[in-house]
Amino acid sequence: MRLIVKISCLLFFLQSFSQTTSNQEKIKNYIDTYFNYDRESIHVQFNKNIYVNSEDLAFKGYVWSKNNNTPHSNTANVQLVVYNEQQEIIQKQLIFTTKGTFAGGLHLNNKFKTGKYYFHFYTNWMNNFTEDGSFMQTIEIIDKNEPYNFKTKEPDWDTAKITLSPEGGSILNDINNAVGISIKDCNQKGIETDGIVLDSKSNEVSQFHTNKMGNGVFYLIPNLNEKYTLKIKSDKLTIAQPLPKVQETGIIVTYNNNLPKNKLIIAVKTNEKGVELYQNKKFILLIQQNKNAIQQEIVFDTKETEKTLLFDKKYLSNGVNSIRLIDENLNEITERLVYISPVNSPITTLQAKVVANDSIQLSGKTELNQASLSISVLPENNVCINQNRSIQGTFYLNNYLDIPETDNYAYYDLENKERKQDMELLMLNQNKSKFLWDNIKSNPPKINHSFDKGVTISGKVEKKLNPNSKNRISLVSLKDNVFDEAVIDKNNDFKFENFFAQDSTVFVLQMINEKSLSVATKIEARVSPSQTFFSLPLQFDKTICPTKKNLDKSFTFSVSKAKDSIINLKEITIKSTKKDVLKHQKEMNFMATSFKVKEGDYGRFLDFLNRNGYRTGLDEDGNVFISVNRGFTGGNSGSPTVYIDNDIVLDNNLLFNLYMNEIDEIYMDKSGNSDVVSVGNGTIKIFLRENLKKDYYDIKYTSLIVNKGFAKNIKFKNSQFETQNEFYYFGTLNWSPNITIKDNQNYEIKLPKGNQKEIQVLLEGFSDDGQLVSETRRIPVSNP
Incomplete structure (x- = not known):
């Protein structure tokens, strides 16, 4: 009898082991299939965020490979669509990209009235995926003919809304629960405040504090039969909100991300009721970002309410990773997000000093090697800088969040000493990643959109040709040093594919016969593709409630004294003169x-x-x-x-x-x-x-x-303001979008001094091996 029991147990163990192995293999196949095709994502730095409509607006773009965590060197075509505040398209551009970067801009004019404008950057390849990898930036433009009211930094206290995020998705009876709390106004601006949690007898059972981003946490060991209320009472905010009903049982995933030696400990917890329910059931703990995944089996026995696992973070990807608990039927029980910070961040040094001709020389050095940087330099009192985004926040954070955190610079600001704790609170208050498990398991991408590279110039010749002849079309632009040829097929058609052609370029096409002689014939030619659409819903920064303005602080632009008496001719003026010798x-x-x-x-x-x-x-x-x-x-x-x-x-x-x-x-x-x-x-x-x-x-x-080709990059010029005060408030001292770093070399930028005692520097970029840098600094200007 004992022998039979032992054999039965052995068979059960082997069956269970086989099932677990099979499930882990299925999970691996799901992930490999879903993330087989590399995804692009885009980050764009603008030289500032607020513009007067007489200025040049400039930007530098960075394209990222999610699978490799490096610049996406194969991207060539990036689409830009500009929307006004009514979400109407006002401009489109096709932007040429090389080595993962692009640069461009707009010459603003009186057609741009006061209001918000949305700059949306994307690629055609992104349309193949459920998750949005595009980039949307909200820009404010000011009409110089209207007074400008500066906006208050105060949130709209009257519209404060509380969102609760328990670790396991619900509050479980009789165990210690960590409950995330987020308080934001109607424009998603975080609200910093204190609050408490009360039971039904008004006894204080927990308390919390939210940071400047509006995120906080409180801990609670609840009773199933008790009702709890969250309460905030201050000079500016009074809220009382009941907590969700306590659940009898469930599973919670929690972790400690602050251990020494670069370790991460994860705990999977339940209560006594859960031990009975989940006894001997096998779960898989999955830590995953893109194709990089680690799996670990978990089984609750009759006495354990908590299972702990230790991981070395060197095997995890930088940025947001998903921690998922998967049951035996490959369903997701719960999900937590954890942020893995790079072990080493590149250090940047910047120094400014006055040099000859009353100019400032900005000298910089970074530990990045083989890198591309962009730098904007603004006057010390400039009010157009609202640096709330960073390249790390785009590639490490928002690439994986279901609800993107637009104002993410504070999480990477070296001057923010609480940035690590702030990131932990953000992860707690994000319920899930943008990569849903059900999609990974059963809805892999279907590739229906091409990976565009350049444009296609195609057409047809009118002349009737001998089917056996070997005629060809030559494509020439002497001004752009273009000489190319394509065969003419039996249908008299020709095609030049993957071609770099800028708008306004004039190409000359002529037919060449077998003897390399030009043949006169009518040729029809076109450029394609035109602007491609974006298939996912656009995430406009919608203003739900009015932005409060500081009525005590407004600015009125000066009217040009020469406006009515002088006409500025941007082009040349040529006059007929008898002194010049006219040959013809x-x-x-x-x-x-x-x-x-x-x-x-x-x-x-x-x-x-x-x-x-x-x-x-x-x-x-x-x-x-x-x-x-x-x-x-x-x-x-x-x-x-x-x-x-x-x-x-x-x-x-x-x-x-x-x-x-x-x-x-x-x-x-x-x-x-x-x-x-x-x-x-x-x-x-x-x-x-x-x-x-x-x-x-x-x-x-x-x-x-060419009128459907790549947009020409603008030659950025600082706008001329009527007064020095206007320039200090709204102007740009320097915009340098294409700084190339090789072998950790230094770089220098010269800019006008004026009366600057310090300057504001915005720096972003990445290296070939995927290191990121994003910094905003105020640099004092020293005299030699």
């Missing part, structure tokens, strides 16, 4: 107006025409048009005939990227009497400088102006 004047009718272009002059030729009696632009098909303004001879608004070096221009697209510094002389005859080709619409003759390569203008071609 005798070739023109006496009614023609002549212009000698000086070598130092710059600007676009089409803009020059706009200032001299013509209208230019792009028509609905994206082609350049030139028309005569009404009011000239004959009142005709048709297109004039244009010549370059006495060769007629059959395609006006050629003129799109023609600049004044390439031109020697211009003649405009609006009467149309200078040549027999023009019929009443006038003549424009352009003579190029002798040293210019004229092959670009002589070839027989079809031109294509």
